[in-house]
Amino acid sequence: MLVWLTRKENKSVLDKQLQEQLNKETEYYHNVLKRVIAVLKFLSIRGLALRGSEEVFGSPHNGNFMGALELLAEFDPFIREHIEQRELRPNPVISYLSKTVYEEIIEIMGKQIIKQIITEINNDDTNFGENDDEKVDFRKEARNLFNKLAKLETAILIVFWEEILERFNVVNKKVQSPGLDIGEGNKLIVSLKEFVKNIWQQSDQKLKEYEEKAKKLSTSLGTDYSDINKRRITLKFSDKSTDKVSVNCAEKFKRDTLNVALDKMIMDLNNRSQAYETYSKKFKFLMDLQDKNQEHIDLESVRNIIDYYPNDVDEHLVNECIQLKSYLLQSKTESYTSCSEIFWLIYEKKLVDVFPNCYTILKIFLTMPITSCEAERSFSRMSYIENKYRTTMSNYRLNHLSVLSINCDLTKDLQCDDQIKEFAAQKCRKVAL
Template sequence: KLTNYFAMSSLSTPTVETSQANTIEASDSTQTVGALSSNIQPTADAFDTDDDHSGQHESTAEQAETEQKHETGSKFNDFKEHSDLENWPITVDNDFIQNYLMQDIGFFQNKKPDDVYTESSRVYKEQNRCFSNKYFEKRLKNGQTVMISWLVYSKSKGCIYCFVCKLFSKCQTSLTTGGFSDWMYVLRTLENHEDSVEHKSAMLCWITRKSNKNTVDQQLEEQMRKTVQYYFEVLKRVVAVIKFLSERGLAFRGHEEKWGSPNNGNFMGAIELIAEFDPFLHEHLEKCKNEKVNATYLSKPVYEELIKIMGKHVQDEIVNQINNLDTKYYSIIVDCTPDLTHVDQLTQEKPEYKRIAKNLNHKLVKLEYAILTVVWEEVLERFNKISKKLQTPGCDVFEGYLLLSSLLSFVKELRENSADRIAHYESEAKGLCEDITSSYSDASKRIVTRKLSDGTSGIASLKGADKFRIEVLYQLYDCLIIQLRKQIDPYEQIAKRFKFLSDLVNNSEIDEDSIKLIISYYKNDIDRQIVNECYQFKEYMDLRKSQNTEENTPSKMQCADVLQLIC
C-alpha cells in the first residue's frame, strides 16, 4: 500500500544477527587481514566451549547480578558511551556495536599509568595478587613486545574482558560474560583465548568493520533511502497532474490504459507530456513500458488513493476553517456542471436506493395497502382509547375486565361484518390519494377452477375483494382475537372470584356462586362463614348509605376500602 510504504521511517534498518553479519563481512575482507589464519571460519555459533577452569572462582552472586543486565533495550542509553564492560548488557544489538566501532582501543582498556589496580586484589594461599599493566603486553618469539589490543580492564569489578568477543562472539566464557580475575592463571588463559577459533573470528569481524567503516545495515539503509527518494520524485509529479486535472474538472481515465495511445485519458496523456521535457520522468516511463520496475506508481489504484487522501485533507481543512469562525452563520457557494443527461451532479443518488424507493412507491399505491391503512386506523383508534382508560388512576380490575371484554366484542363484530364493510373500506381507501389504484392487483388475472379426479369442477379460486377479505382481513382479526383472549383470561379469573366484592360496593344482590368459587380456591384460608359475613356487611353498607344520604356525604366505596374494612 502506498500509505504504509511512505509511512515507514527511513531510519529504520532491518535486523541482522551478529553471526550472519560476521559471516558476510568476514568473507568479503579475508585478504585484508593477512596476519590471521586462512583456516578461520567466521561462524561463532559452530563452537560451544566451556569456561576456563579459572572461572570456578567466580561467585554465584556475581553471576546473578550479571543475568539481571540482559535487558539490552532499556539500558542501552545508559551505557552508550561507557567504557566499563561490566556495565554492558549481555546481549548486544547492531546499533550498540556500531556505536563502539567509532572508538579507539584506549577508550576500552582503562589502563592506569601508575599501575595500581587495588580493586583487582585477590588472595591466593595467603598471597595477595592483583592485575598489572604487564598483562596488556605480549612478548613474541623474536623478542618483540606487542600490545594486546583486545584486552580491557573493568574498574568497577576489578576483572578483565575481551571486548571484541563481547561484541562479535556468542561464545560464553569468563572473558565475555562474568569477567576473569584468577591472576594465578592469567597468562595461560589469555594465550588460550587468543588462539581460540571464536576469538579469531571476532577479531576478523572487528578489523573488517573498522576498515570498511560501513555495515550491511547501512548499505541497506542507503539503498532504501535512494528508493524512497526515487519514488518520492515520481509521486511529486503524479500529485501535480492530479491537482491540475481536478481543478479543471477533467476526467482522468480514457477508453484504454496503454502508454502511447491517444485514447489513454487525460492522466496518462499529461504524464507523457511532462516526460518529454523531464529526463527523470522520461527514464521512469521507459522502465514502465519495458516492465523493468515492479512498482510504477502511475496506475489507476495509486492516483485514486491519492485523490481520496487529498480530498480528505481538503475536507478537514474546510471543517477546521468553519469551526474557527467567530460567527455562527456562514454561506457556502457550490458550483456544478450538468452532464449529458441533465442531472445535477451534486445529487448523490445511488441506483440501489432509487430501485428500493420505486418498489416501495409501487406497493403504497395499491388498493390493498390503502384498505389496510383504513382498517388499522379504525382498530387502533379503539385500542388507543381502551389503553388510556386502563391506565387511568382508580380503574379497578373489574372495570378493566369489562373494557377488555368490550374490545374483544368490537373485534369480533368487525370480523363478522367484514363482508358488508369491505365496500366502505374501498371508498375510504380511494379517497386517501389520487394515485391509489381503483382495482385489486389480481383483478386482471384469470379465474382458475380446479377439476376433481371424477371430472367434476371444484371450487373456483378466490379473487379481488373476496380474496382480500378472507386471506387478509380474517387473518388480521383472528390474530387480534387470540391475543386479546390471552390478555383477558387473567382478568376474567380474578373477576369471577371477587365478584361479590363488586356486588357489595354497587348495592346489587350478592352472588353466592362467586363466594363459593373463592372458598374453593382459597380453602385453606377462607371458610363458609364468609357468606354470613358478606350479608352482614351488606346490611352495614345499606345503613351507611342511608346515613350519608341524610348528611349529604358521598357513600361510594372502592374495592380496596371494602377489603380493608373486612380485614
C-alpha cells in the first residue's frame, strides 16, 4: 500500500497516468448516471412506464426511458455521443443505460425516500405544526392532527391492529395461493375467527398489554386516556330515579372501541365461514375420501353433485367413489390428507381411466376460487403506475415506484451524487484495503 501511494505521487511514472485515466473515466460515467437519474425522476414522479416492447435506441417502441434519452440527446452533445459510441455500434459496450441499471437505481432512490421519511418523523415529532414558514391554517391543522396522534387511544389502536392485521395478512395470502381447496380455506377462516374470539375473551388482559406496548412507541404520547377529566353522565330511568355512571376510561375504551371492532370481525368471519361450509357440505363426499378415520362416504352428497353437474359427471360417480375410498384405505404407507393429493395420486398413477368422474369432480372442486379479493392499493396514482400495460411488474418494484411517485417533492430534491455513490458501492468489484 505504501509503495502504491509513493508511486501515485510521482507524476512521471505510469501509475500516475493510470490514476488520471481512472479519474477521467469516473467523471465520465458520473455524468452519464446524472442524466439517467434525472430521466428516472421525471418519469417516476409522473407514474409513467419505463420499458417498451423493444430495448433498441431508434425504435418507436423502446419505451419512455429510452425515448426520453433520445429526446435529451437532440440537445445534449454529451449523451448523444455516448449513445452513438456505445449503443449504436455493431457490438455495444457497457453504457449504463440498460434496464438492469435503472432498476437498481430505482431501488436505491426508493430506499432513500423511505429512510428520509422515517428520519423526518423521528426528528420532527415534537415540532409538528410549529413551522413558521407554513400558513397559519396549515399549522393549526397539523397541530390538531398531532394532538390526535399523540393520544394514548391512538397508540393502543396501532398496537391492536398490528396484531390483528398480521394474522389476517398471512391467512389472506395463503387463501389466495394456488393449490388450496375450499375445505382447507374454511379451516383457516375458522381458525382466524377463533383467534379473534380469544382476544375478545381476554380483552381485559390484552388491553393492559396494548397499553404497555403503546406507551413505548413514542415519548410524545399521553400517559392517560383523553376523556379522564370529562364529567360523569347522569342517567335517568323510567321510574324517575337517577344514577351516575362511573365507568373506568379503560373499560369505556374497551367497550366502545375494541369490543365493537372484534364483534364486527367475528361476525364477518362467521358469514364467510358459513359460505364455505355450504360448499363443503355440497362436496362432503370429498371430505370423506381424504379422512382416514371415515370408512364410508356420504352417498347422498354424491347424488346431489351428479344432479348439480349433469354435463360433467354421470351416475357412475357413486361406484367410483366407493372404490376410490377402498383404494385409499389400502394405501397404508401413504397418507392422502387433501383433495389435491388425491387428485395427483389419480394423475401420477395413471388411474384417470379407472376413476374418470372422480378425476373430473376433483378438478372442479380444486379450481373453485376461494376468494375474489384483489390486492388493491388506495393511492390515486396507482392507476397510472400499475395499468393494463404493466401487469407483470413485481410488488417490490411497484412499491419503490409508488414511493417515488407519491412523494414527488422528496423525489425532486434527491441529490444524484448520493445515488451514484451507492450504486458504485454495489457495483464495485475491488476489495477494500
